[in-house]
Amino acid sequence: MYSPRLLTQSRMFHKLTALTLLFGALAVTAVPTNAAPNKPDRGNPHSIVSSDGSVPAASDAGVHRARGESFVLPESGTGAAVNSTAKDAPVAPAAVPGQEVGIESVIGTDNRYQIFGTTSYPYSAIVHVTSSIGGCTGWMIGHNTVATAGHCVYGTSGWASNVTVYPGRSGSSLPYGSCSYTTLYTVNGWVSSRSPEYDYGAIKLNCSVGYNTGWFGFRWTSASLTGQPSYISGYPGDKPYGTQWRSNDYVRITETRRLFYANDTYGGHSGSPVWNDEASCSPCGIAIHAYGVGSNGYNGGTRITEPVFNNLLAWRNS
Numbered sequence: 001m002y003s004p005r006l007l008t009q010s011r012m013f014h015k016l017t018a019l020t021l022l023f024g025a026l027a028v029t030a031v032p033t034n035a036a037p038n039k040p041d042r043g044n045p046h047s048i049v050s051s052d053g054s055v056p057a058a059s060d061a062g063v064h065r066a067r068g069e070s071f072v073l074p075e076s077g078t079g080a081a082v083n084s085t086a087k088d089a090p091v092a093p094a095a096v097p098g099q100e101v102g103i104e105s106v107i108g109t110d111n112r113y114q115i116f117g118t119t120s121y122p123y124s125a126i127v128h129v130t131s132s133i134g135g136c137t138g139w140m141i142g143h144n145t146v147a148t149a150g151h152c153v154y155g156t157s158g159w160a161s162n163v164t165v166y167p168g169r170s171g172s173s174l175p176y177g178s179c180s181y182t183t184l185y186t187v188n189g190w191v192s193s194r195s196p197e198y199d200y201g202a203i204k205l206n207c208s209v210g211y212n213t214g215w216f217g218f219r220w221t222s223a224s225l226t227g228q229p230s231y232i233s234g235y236p237g238d239k240p241y242g243t244q245w246r247s248n249d250y251v252r253i254t255e256t257r258r259l260f261y262a263n264d265t266y267g268g269h270s271g272s273p274v275w276n277d278e279a280s281c282s283p284c285g286i287a288i289h290a291y292g293v294g295s296n297g298y299n300g301g302t303r304i305t306e307p308v309f310n311n312l313l314a315w316r317n318s
Contacts, residue, residue: 045189084177
């Protein structure tokens with residue numbers, strides 16, 4: 001039989017053991033404040049993949065809903081020029097890995113026309129993109145965020161390097177200077193399979209030039225877009241270097257994740273906004289141009305569906 005002293009010592013030992021186990025368990029499950037960011041869901045083709053491993057949180061900030069669609073409103077900006085001595089070395093247009101590589105995208109008579117007033121909105125919000133991958137186009141969707149094609153930020157050799165954007169460029173005239181990047185974004189469906197249905201991405205800038213240039217709105221709807229106007233403006237490689245050219249047409253075919261149109265484009269136009277002017281949102285992007293003429297006879301781009309919309313929003317608001 002235990003003595004009172006031994007019984008007391010035994011009880012103290014068991015209490016200390018229990019406390020040790022409790023604090024040990026807490027130490028194992030504690031999450032440090034500098035923990036690595038969440039990894040993308042590799043089973044989801046719209047799962048975000050980024051050059052720095054970060055995964056921006058979903059956000060509803062700035063979303064408007066009307067007439068069965070969701071949209072983010074555009075902003076025209078101040079238009080103020082930026083004093084800059086920026087210069088660049090010309091690069092060839094980015095090639096599209098996989099489907100429809102190198103097929104000329106002028107359909108019949110070339111109806112493109114040059115935009116000389118690139119400091120006028122919305123042309124000021126369209127940017128020339130240069131990088132190790134080549135020349136592309138992008139469009140401001142916030143004060144420091146550019147939407148573009150996935151193959152303009154992630155190519156056959158991985159992430160692009162030396163990424164620079166020139167907003168509202170007109171040849172050698174760089175009214176808003178240039179910006180570099182902090183993070184590049186695309187999605188698992190592009191990185192893992194190079195699918196044209198997921199060929200979209202974004203560039204997070206190291207500047208806030210969008211306050212000067214303005215930015216586009218963008219929207220999604222589950223309804224067919226066939227018959228709606230399609231406007232495209234960007235930086236094609238078959239025209240004088242760094243000049244912006246526009247083409248007007250309308251959506252000819254609506255697929256679940258892609259839109260097709262007869263707008264004339266060329267290599268270097270990849271990443272251009274496909275937009276139109278609706279009463280609720282003008283100008284508002286409906287797709288991201290990425291491909292030349294395919295088997296259906298039309299040029300095409302990645303449609304802004306709800307998952308694409310949500311990713312653009314998360315990138316813009318990050």
